[in-house]
Amino acid sequence: MADVALLNVTKRWGGFVAVRDQSLAIRDGEFMVLLGPSGCGKTTTMRMIAGLEEPTSGDILIGGQRVNDLPPRDRDIAMVFQSYGLYPHMTVGDNIGYPLKLRGIKGAERDAQIKAAAAKVELGDLLHRKPRELSGGQRQRVALARAIVRRPTVFLMDEPLSNLDAKLRVSTRAEIKHLQHELGVTTVYVTHDQIEAMTLAHRVAVMNQGEIRQLDTPEVIYDRPADLFVAGFIGSPPMNLVTGHHGDGVFTAPGGFRFTTRVGHHAGPAVLGVRPEDVTVAPAGGGDLDASIYAVELTGDAVLVTVMAGEARLIAKADRAWRAEIGSTVALRLDATRLHLFDAATTRRLNPEAPR
């Protein structure tokens, strides 16, 4: 068990900056998810913690000790790779036991530990197979078992679910969460999948272009995105973002879009954000805004209603029994307590009060 800290870490390849002067403190036992689109620097950050990349500048600390100059083997970490990184010429049992073998643990003791780790991920009867004889999900479990077989101080997981099919991803996700809770090992988890981040993390670091844009619990990330990038990245369907102008507590956008916010102090170009589930479609005349139906999509558990309000196109999430004709006029109610207002120039959030 240990905490992990990054202090002003930068990674540069020639002129390309992968990670720009980032600091991050991961608490002991915490499940930290690094979330972001591909190329945002999240994997590079993890590989620097692992010792597979050297930071160009800055320090990396594990358990309070500076590890910049330690090779991966001396950092007491375990890592699960995106395509598993199994040893194809070894059996499942030898794969799991390799970290033990390198530490001189022999014979019966090693076998017992391999069995225990394999049992935790339900691999018990496959120990004599070769990786190529396993399914993707089973290979993933071998990689997990290899990571937990010796108790490392830190787990690193690099998109471990991305090669699994959708159904398996959901069940394995829950297993990873359970395993981390049970072992209580500090975990850094890299993903581009916001659902994985929301479901797994104690805290999420949302990254873009080599920078952490917001670091907080999943709830806060979802309810109070710090800037336009985070607002647009988290949520499915994504948050409605309307570009317009804000002044005197009123937000206006081209085409007659007008809405009274409770944010008094800002005047200038702004972006109004509201999540689809915070938009209610009401009969014409009965709401804050007039709109016309652009499309109605049944997803199964809900109906996604796309409407035109002025020149802005918004998506509202309605009950799955809701129906309307395309082109008909309706009214929209926006939940004023759950509005997000961003400065169009700086992209930063303008209403800091927690929407409740």
Place this chain on the structure above:
Amino acid sequence: MDRNAQARRRRMLWRGVESALLLLVLFLILFPILWMALTAFKRPVDLFDLTVFFTPTLDNFRTIFAHPWNIGQTFLNSLVVAGLTVLVSIPASTLAAYAFSRFEMPFKGALFFTILATQFIPAVVVVLPFYLLFRDLGLLDTHLALVVVNLAIVTPFAVWMLKGFLDAVPTESEEAAMVDGATRLRVIIDIVVPMVWPGVVVTAVFCFILTWNEFLFALILTRDDAVTLPVGITRFRTERGDLWELIAAAGILISIPMFFLSSVIQRHFVRGMTGGAVK
């Protein structure tokens, strides 16, 4: 219907031409070998007889193994020289190829090219300096001299070949091993070499064949003790004329390892392609 039949006839005709051409090429390649094989079992009197039916004899093989030819010794010399060359060059080349494949270093491209560039120098140019060098070192007519020279020939080739194989291996398993606690050398031994094993075997076989067939240096640098098989064969050109039946018998002898090794290559190439990566 008529058109179809015509097309089919044309296709069959083309097939026939193809087969005939293939047979011709096959004949051109195999005939000398067949002729050598036949000659090796002929008595000297049957030598220039074109008949395929003759009384086969093993006398030629007995002769070449007996005094004064002692082909057994040259066979052993070849085996020792080729074996030692492979034994030294493959581990060294694997490490070099790994470094070129995985590490960043200044002037990497130039260095890698330089390794190959050593092969651009014609052997005839350096054979005399080598002779003088080994004479001064007192290493003429020794296995060691031939091994050193062959290493210089074979190693650049092996480095290039192995780098190709190593480049094709994904690095994730290596990184996993390093995180699991392995040193770089341990990673190479435990993970990398097993994963490129077919490539290592194929490279080793090619190196063995190159050394086995090496002629010029062996001719210049040996006299009695360290004579290799290709040089040994030239001794059958005597003042009594060319002893074709003995040349053919020795030719069979020199080919035996090749037959064996080519089957090894075939097997490993197939396995190398179907072995499958991790994902």
